[in-house]
Amino acid sequence: VSVFADWFDGRQARVRRVELRIDAVAGAGTVLVLDPPEADEVLWPLAELRALRDQADGTVLVLGLTSDPVARLVVADPEMQATLRRRAPGLHRRPPAAGTGRLLGWAAAAVASVAAIVFLLVPLMADQLAAYLPPAGEKALGNATLEQIRAAMGTELLPVGFCTGSAGRTALDRLASAMNESVEAGYEIEVHVLDNDMVNAFALPGGHIVFFRGLIEAAESPEEVAAVYAHELGHVVNRDPTRSALRTAGSVGVLGLLLGDFAGGTAVLFLTERLIEAAYSQAAEAGADAFAHRRMAAAGLPPSALATLFERLRQEHGDDESLLAHFLAHPTLGDRIAAAREAAAPAVLRPLLAPADWAALQRICD
């Protein structure tokens, strides 16, 4: 069974999901191996591990390293926590100040605690906060974010337009209501198409599902669009966009307090990029995929449509992350394709859209 943890390396402004294991390494003794996807392993000697007190709500173990004042690792897995408490000899020793002089040590510690607040505490608080945000609050957050995204991606004078071709809109509404059937989100689900080339789609807080024109045009069947819609609907139902927005907004807010002039344009751009990128965890993506497979089958549609689309996009675009950030930048894409192929298909397939409606949907931006 794999154990994962969240790793903040102190150099990049992001938290990465790493796989953990304990291993004996010549010259370094027993080490905790941090294995990030698509990057080299990092070794944390057990003797250098320190537990940071008062860093969280008590359910996670936040680790530091005596030789690195900034790096942090958040371990949520209870068994791994127990193993580390047993085997890391200095875990509960006071973390010594890094650096040579006392002042340097304090400076490093200050950097470390700011980093811990921005990249560890705020995300943890965001998860708690999301549970208390009322549906109307999520809707308001989503509406405001959608306008920010349209403005940030538009020209100086005009935000990116919504595509509103009436026959295409009717077809899209039909597709959406087939997928929404018996889904309880707590607010009305709204679907939009933005007039932009990007082959992407994302969900925002409050039940907004947004396609870019590029994705509608890249799809070769209404089932492929429905599969992406169902995937985004899975994020909505699991409230992934709300947690992500609160997390990012929280981090931006804390940075603003610390740096003074961080508010305004930079913060908005940062927020926009994060939301479009929709950098959710692997678990969140797998959850949204599983939801999509079930919804597709329940609607009489083949879950494998998600695989067909992903595979074709990967062939056409390779690893061009800018085009396909949400879908293809993910290291587990191969697994996701396989899962969609293996998902239970309905006994009888139902047609989703008539050919004329599908043609209208593909021209919704004309």
Ligand SMILES: [Zn+2]
């Ligand atoms: Zn997703």
